[in-house]
Amino acid sequence: MEIAGWIIVIVLFVVGLAGAIYPILPGALAIYAAFFVYGFFISFEPFGFWFWTIQTLIVAALFIADYAVNAWGVKKYGGSKASVIGSTIGIIIGPFVIPAFGLILGPLLGAVIGELIAGSNWSQSLKVGFGAVVGLFSSMIVKIILQAAMIVLFFLWI
Known part of the structure; x- marks a missing residue:
């Protein structure tokens, strides 16, 4: 059972890191789930209050930063709320509509379309x-x- 647990933990870590690049994957949540898998398959003993508090704060920071940093990029270049919304929609649907380049073209086109709708020039x-x-x-x-x-904190903690 321990080997199966470690395999699942490693797979969840890989999915989590891939989620940093491919936004449709549940990056931080996959890594967070890996801690529970480790606990169920191996032991929850190494994890105490501080481990869960720190990890939960990092997950919360990731969710906030994901939106805030993207919005910052749009706003820094003079974008409106419409372009922030368009960019966010583009990040989500871009990889599906244009598989090879949608990750980059999605937010770009979404922001451009949003800004055009807001009344800006080309x-x-x-x-x-x-x-x-x-x-x-x-x-x-x-x-x-x-x-x-x-992930590093996880390995330091165990």
């Missing part, structure tokens, strides 16, 4: 679209760092 809309891509990559970096910290 030049400003493209600038905001670029900001959405900057926000996306910044968000990915933040997620990778925080999710890696979750």
Whole structure:
């Protein structure tokens, strides 16, 4: 049972880190679930109040940062609320509509369309679209760092 537990934990860690890049995967939640798998298959003993508190705060920070960093990228380049919403929609549906390039084109096109709907010209809309891509990559970096910290803390704790 212990080997099965470790296999599932490792798979969840891989899915979690992949979720930092591919937003449709439940990145932080997969890593968080791995802690429960470890507990059920091996032992909850190493995990105390501080482990769960720190990990939960990191997960909360990841959810907040995911939206906030993307919105920051759009706003930094002069985007409106419509372009933030468009970018967010683009992040979610882009990879499905355009499988190979949707991760980048989704937020870019979503922000551009949102900004055009808000009444901006093409030049400003493209600038905001670029900001959405900057926000996306910044968000990915933040997620990778925080999710890696979750995994490192797990191994330090056990």
